[in-house]
Amino acid sequence: MTVNIDWNALGFNYMELPYRYEAHYRNGAWDQGGLVQGNELTLNVGSPALHYGQSAFEGMKAYRTKNGTIQLFRPDLNAKRLHDSAEKLLMPPLSAAQFLDAAMRVVSANADYVPPYGTGATLYLRPLLLGVGPNIGVAPAKEYLFTIFAMPVGAYYKGGMVPTKFMVADHADRAAHYGTGQSKVGGNYAASLQAGKYAHEHGFGDAIYLDPIQHRYIEEVGSANFFGITKDEQRFLTPKSPSILPSITRRSLLALARDRFGLDAEETRIPIDSLAQFGEAGACGTAAVITPIASITYNGEVHQFGDGGIGPMTQKLYNELTGIQFGDVEAPAGWTVPVPLD
Ligand code: PLP
């Protein structure tokens, strides 16, 4: 079947596709789950996901290669991170096997919506785990719902690989030091809405958060991790913090920067007043891919990176990462997983 979509015009927008996956946890066990149609959920009004934020999610993509096959990028790490998020919120984790099987089935059933190779667009998968059922006290749910829905997407930040301005969020923390920042849970994003809205309204791509104790070290962007490349192009640095999301894209870039470009790649604390060490900086994530950071505004001052354009190392990392994801560049062992098509 051919579907009538202008693949090149896609942004990061919701679209309902024919199939999603759904599984239920009741009486102490996950059921087998399966594909369903329709994107409406019927939940008990007492569902802890609705009141107390007992909800976790993932973000991953399926990529169409030049020869028409479809592949996932490091889905085992999404399975593991959802497992970790679930444990943090006292939710029963799914097995990695069930998670991966569910992702494969959703992609395969919606294969017509995986954008063609060459458009840069991908099929975004959103796994979602919710505490449901009749409850009212602050306690974990007794029943859970897991679903994966999908939609074709283009760039998350306008234009994609386009230098974008960011601002440091004043008087707003995304996550607490001993809180849930490491987990991909709904509450972290609720906490980022105000600062994100302010940033958008003032012409910035997003807000950048500082550490919640001293407000001195860079944490991350509202929906992506941060990295910087030193002016001598020798070091790829990205924040070390207990309260940021352990980004799969960032872990991949650390490996590529080190193994393929010979950089000294490190997680370290990055003081906001040390931006002058960087010639290039970027926001990285599944949705953001690599979005070059043109400048960061902090305390009324604009710090521009290089000439505000796309830095040469940022471009190389982008080409390598997306080359691997779309199957044009040899992937490190186990990074890409083919999706069996029906
Ligand atoms: N940080 C936040 C807050 C995010 O929402 C995301 C997106 O998933 C990331 C970082 C990037 O993580 P990943 O590369 O695993 O998509």
Ligand code: COI
């Ligand atoms: C992702 O990159 O997958 C995200 O989840 C980021 C954002 C859309 C919340």
